[in-house]
Amino acid sequence: MNHWLLKSEPDVFSIDDLKARGKKGEPWDGVRNYQARNFMRDDMKKGDLALFYHSNTDVPGVVGVMEVAKEAQPDPSARDPKSKYYDPKETAENPRWVCCTFRFVEKFPRTVSLDEIKADKKLAEMRVAQRGNRLSITPVTKAEFERICKLAKK
DNA sequence: GCCAACGTTGGC
DNA sequence: GCCAACGTTGGC
Numbered sequence: 001m002n003h004w005l006l007k008s009e010p011d012v013f014s015i016d017d018l019k020a021r022g023k024k025g026e027p028w029d030g031v032r033n034y035q036a037r038n039f040m041r042d043d044m045k046k047g048d049l050a051l052f053y054h055s056n057t058d059v060p061g062v063v064g065v066m067e068v069a070k071e072a073q074p075d076p077s078a079r080d081p082k083s084k085y086y087d088p089k090e091t092a093e094n095p096r097w098v099c100c101t102f103r104f105v106e107k108f109p110r111t112v113s114l115d116e117i118k119a120d121k122k123l124a125e126m127r128v129a130q131r132g133n134r135l136s137i138t139p140v141t142k143a144e145f146e147r148i149c150k151l152a153k154k
Numbered sequence: 155g156c157c158a159a160c161g162t163t164g165g166c
Numbered sequence: 167g168c169c170a171a172c173g174t175t176g177g178c
Contacts, residue, residue, distance in 0.1 A: 007176090033161075056176050114177080132159040134175045156178085163172080 004050035025103035036137040061113035070101035108152035
């Protein structure tokens with residue numbers, strides 16, 4: 001099983017929004033970066049666990065856990081001219097963008113902040129802690145995943 | 155709101 | 167296929 005970290009701006013879609021979706025979960029649409037897409041398309045499997053990270057907010061950090069409920073499918077927003085994620089090059093025959101569907105697992109009792117991640121020896125190498133990192137979907141190791149869960153419950 | 159870092163686009 | 171220009175991300 002693989003582990004992941006996915007960023008989302010809480011103003012746009014927060015962990016509480018995901019929780020409100022219940023068992024149905026939420027398709028992670030709008031990813032328009034090839035590296036991130038490849039992770040979703042090629043490596044994300046049903047049951048994989050992912051850290052939910054709030055970006056662009058007062059205290060950026062990991063706020064909870066979700067799981068892959070459905071593996072990659074063509075991203076419908078890419079073919080919707082009204083969507084801000086619309087891509088005129090997207091076709092049904094040759095879908096360029098995909099999305100996995102995620103289901104809420106848990107919300108941490110507290111946020112594991114980016115500052116904390118950077119300060120922690122075992123976590124400092126995570127992609128999300130690197131300067132200039134903008135990738136919204138990154139793989140994390142099992143050890144990193146478990147470390148963050150442990151910190152969250154301290 | 156600033157700005158550094160990065161990915162993408164398009165002219166050549 | 168290079169690279170400047172541009173748009174976006176996201177911490178601060």
